[in-house]
Amino acid sequence: MEHVHRCTSVLRPLIAEGEPEGLPLAEKAINDLMDATPAPRQKASLESVQAIVQAQRDAAEGSQLCFADTINDYIEKLMRSFE
Secondary structure: OHHHHHHHHHHHHHHHHOOHHHHHHHHHHHHHHHHHOOHHHHHHHHHHHHHHHHHHHHOOOOHHHHHHHHHHHHHHHHHHOOO
16 A cells, blocks of 8 residues: 555645646656556556545546546556456
8 A cells, every 4th residue: 555655645746736747747656556566456556546536536626637537547548458
């Protein structure tokens, strides 16, 4: 869970800012999570991050909403690799 916490601690302020320039940092945080998480637990870790992103998305508006949706799309793309 430490890796999930580290990832979401990067994502939360990026979503709050909602600036497109933050997208590479968001993707890096998610990729770092994947690299640090053993393969059998990667899907569960992504689901945990996605739930946190979704909760923040529900309270977002404007550029924050768009940013959260973009992060969610990236997570969904990674999730498809587990199917």
